[in-house]
Amino acid sequence: MSDKGEQNIHDVYAYLRLHDTKAAIDFYARAFGAKELFRLVEPGGKVGHAEVKIGPVTLMLSDEYPEMGIRGPRSIGGTSVSIHIHASDVDRLFEQAVAAGATVVRPLQNQFYGERSGTVRDPFGHEWLLGGHIEDVTPEEMQRRYTELFNEG
Template sequence: MKIEEVFAYLCVSDAKAAIAFYRNAFGATEKFRLTEPSGRVGHAEMAFGPMTVMLSDEYPEYGIRSASAIGATPVSIHLHVDDADRMIEQALKVGATLEREAQDAFYGERSGVVRDPFGHRWLIGHHIEDVTTDEMQRRYTALMASGNPGEG
């Protein structure tokens, strides 16, 4: 038995608006959507570069609730891009909120965090240096010992 692929599947409070936001913020393209006669989006797929993210409207009758409905999300989606600062700026222009400005991080990326209008958290970063696992652990330990982990 082998795993072929893994997809993020987001539940959002307004799938039509989310599709537009992901297009405008991240340059994602809609592959297709399935819409109920009522207009509720049951399933949509978007291409984020070569990767697919699936999404749907809420289905509370089946226990499927959006991050905005529950007021939190335990998941961050990491977008690895060619220019994190520019992608973050674009997302902010179309309605994301900034959680953490882009900064150089101990793990060899420049990254920052935005939250989309639907409550999902996006860590957006680009590569700045190759870091071995041992060096990454050393830097992480030093960062945690500094008492200022938000600086990483």
């Protein structure tokens, strides 16, 4: 903590870099029910900035700008980040994402930490962990189950 007092953080946004933001906005609408808030388009058609809302969360998006070091997963050969969407009907959301063009990375299954979850990759290279609550699990029980996974086999 600094001498100037405590810092208040108001929001945290994921900012996705894409090779085709226009197509991504369409995909996110079909896959996750995203609502476009706005987009800023250069005269040549490149999307410099866009915002969509998925549930209560705003995602920021832009086309790639390799000359500025802004590259998406397709250009760098993968991603190290997964975006987690927690939904009331994860099975339906998972099916909807796959029907919209996502590929299954990890199928839906019940997890030790009290969630039913699976992972899909969107056509732009971003990974989405889709999950839904199935049971309350204390941190201690979660650790016990996690440790048990390593003791099997």
